[in-house]
Amino acid sequence: MGVNSYSDEYSSTIPPARLFKALILDSHNLIPKLMPLAIQSIEISGDGGAGTIRQINFAEGSQVKFIKNRVDELDEKNFWFKYSLIEGDGMMDKLEKITYEVKFESTTDGGSLNKMTSTYYTKGDFVLTEEEIKAGKEKALGMYKVVEAYLLQNPDAYA
Numbered sequence: 001m002g003v004n005s006y007s008d009e010y011s012s013t014i015p016p017a018r019l020f021k022a023l024i025l026d027s028h029n030l031i032p033k034l035m036p037l038a039i040q041s042i043e044i045s046g047d048g049g050a051g052t053i054r055q056i057n058f059a060e061g062s063q064v065k066f067i068k069n070r071v072d073e074l075d076e077k078n079f080w081f082k083y084s085l086i087e088g089d090g091m092m093d094k095l096e097k098i099t100y101e102v103k104f105e106s107t108t109d110g111g112s113l114n115k116m117t118s119t120y121y122t123k124g125d126f127v128l129t130e131e132e133i134k135a136g137k138e139k140a141l142g143m144y145k146v147v148e149a150y151l152l153q154n155p156d157a158y159a
Contacts, residue, residue, distance in 0.1 A: 001096060002122040006133060009115050010144060014151050016104035016112040020079040021158040022147050024102070028054065034146050038062070049074050054083075064089050072099070079104035096121040098136075116140065 012019060022030055028042035040059045046052030052071040058064050067088030074081055085098040099119045104112050118136070120128055151157060 005117055005119040007117045011113050012148055013111040016079045016106055018151055018158045019112055020104050024081045034150055094123055094126040096123055
């Protein structure tokens, strides 16, 4: 099994508490509303904390029908979230899992610095290509930008 980690940072004018609530705590309600052509629904099994399973069902016509994420750790006070992609069609025949750590930090201007580390656990001698990693990053950033735009347009949402 191979292990590869990649980190990214994004800055936003939105405070960390609002982004965390929208992107993490209420994503199962908000994301399907904002991205109905991509995500049909997000089903939750559990109380939202560690051990909870989130099944993301993609819209009809998507290459991937669903994925399942397991919440590993959730720290609402410090805006930190760790979860693992554990099941789904697509690349799961080549991956054991992907673990994501997300941290939202306050900046001096009232916005936030948002850090994400992705760790890929590959099966056998499979090696991820730069294109595959870039495609995953672009999908995550796309969802982040949609939620950020919604929060900018709706200043009372998740306040």
